Amino acid sequence: MDTKEYIESGILELYVYGLLSEVENIEVSTMAKNHPEINDEIIAIEKGIVALSSSFSPFHSVANFEKIKAKLELKHSGVIQMKPAANWQQYMGWAAAIVLMIGIGYQYQKLGQTNDNIVTIGIEKEKLNQELNLLEQKNKAVETSLAVIRDDKNTVVLLSGQAVDPKSSAKIYWNKETKVVYVDAKGLPEPPKGMVYQVWALKLNPLTPTSIGLLENFDSNNQKIFAVDDANYAEAFGITLEPAGGSLSPTMEQLYTLGKV
Template sequence: MDIKAYIQSGILENHLLGNNSQEENSILECISKNNAEVKSALNELENTLEILADSNSVEPPQHLKSEIFAKLNFATSAPIEETPILNSNIPTHQLNVKQISPDIVKGRSNVTTWLAAASVVLLMTFGWTMYSNQKMEQSLVAAETQNSLNKKEVEFLANQNTMLLNANKIQLNGVEKHPDMVAHIYWDGSENVYFESGNLPTPPEGKQYQVWAIVDGKPVDLGMYVADGKKVHSMKSVKNAQAFGITLEKEGGSKTPTMEQMMVMGEV
C-alpha cells in the first residue's frame, strides 16, 4: 500500500469529522496500529483541528457558553449504551471489523464539540453584524432625508430673500387705539405677499392675528399669522391691493374683519 497516497486521500480527515463508513474506520484503525506514519499523521491532524477550533473561536460571555452547551446537550448527554449487533457465537476470525479506539472517538468528539460551538458563536456574530448594518443604513437614510430638507429650506430662504429685496416694503402703523405698534408687508405688486409681525404683542389665548388686503374697497383674507419663530411669513397671494391691515380675531379667523380689533394698517 502507498502510505503517502493513503494519508493524502482524505480518509483521515473524514474519519475525524465522522464522514467515513464503518468499514473505512475499521481499516484505518488497523493500519494506524501497525503503521507509525499513519498513526502520527492521524494524531497530528487531530491536534491541528483542535488548535484551529480554539484559535477561530470567539470567547463568549459565561452565560452564553452555558446556554450553548445546554442547547447542544453536552453537559447532560447520557452515556451511549453499547448494543452488540453481531452474534457472539460467530468466530472472530471471520469478522473483518475492528473496534474503534476510545482515544480516536474522544478526539473526534472534542473537535465536533468545538466546531459546533464555534458555529453557534459565528452565527450570533453574523446576526449582530446584520443588525448593525441595518441600523447604519437607517441612519444614513435619515441623514440623507434631513440633508434634502435642509437644502430645500436653504433654497426657499434664498428665493424669499431675493423676493424681499425686490418687493415693495409697506409699513403698517398702529391705529388710534395702538399708536406704538408697527408691522410690515412685503409685496411685489403682482401676487406674493409676506408679513413681518414687527412689535405686535403675543395674542391672548384663543386669539390670532389675521392679515387682510383691501382690493377695490373690499377686505380680502390673506390668512392667519402663526407665531413660529420665523421673522417673515408667507401669506396668501393677492393682486391689485390698495392697502393692508391686521386684526385680532378668534382662533381660526373670521370671514370679515372685526374693525374694533384693527391693530395696524397701511396703504400701498
C-alpha cells in the first residue's frame, strides 16, 4: 500500500482518536517517521480536531486548551501519542461538538421552513385582501343599482331596440332634482372589440344630440349600471355604437336603442 492509500484508508484518524491497538499504534508511528507526508497528515488531523473541540465543546478549560495549543506549536520530530484512557473527556467534547453542529443544522432547516411558511401566509393574506376588496366593490355596485332603481324621484325612460338590433333595450333613470342620470344597459349586447356604446340626450325640434357619456368597461361591469352626465332637459335618449373614445355626433346606422321622455 502506498502512502496515499495509507492516508486515505482512515487509519490515521483512528490513530489520532486513540482507537487503535498497541501494535497498530506502533505501525502508524513507524510509518510517520519514515514518511513525512504521513506525519504531516497526522498533525493536520490533530489541529482540525483541536480547532473543532475548542470552538464548540463546553468541556475544555482554558488551561487544557493552552496545553494542546503548545504541543501543536512544537516542531514535530515525532508523533504525539494519544492514549484513549486519558483523553475520554476530549472525546466527549468532540461528540458534543458534533451533536451541537447537527442541532444547529436542524434549527437552520426549521428556520428556513418557518420563513417559507411566513411567505406563503403573506401571499394567501394578500389574495384574501384582494378578494375582499373585489367583493366590497361588487357589493357597492349592487347597492348603487338598488338605490337608483328604488328612487321614487327618478324619471324612468324606456329605450327600445332599433333596426340594427331590434332585440336591444335599455333604461334611463333620470333624477331631475339632483341632475343624476344612470343607464341600465343590461339589454344591450357586448360591444365588439375597439367599439363603445355612447349615450345621447336629444332635443327633438330641431333634432339636437348631445353626448352625455360612454358605457366604458362594459364587460367588467356585472350590473351594467352606468352613471352619465346631466341630461340638459332632454326630450329623448338614444344609444349608438361608436369607435373607442366616442364620436362628436351619433352614427345613426349604429343606433341601438331610442326612447322619448
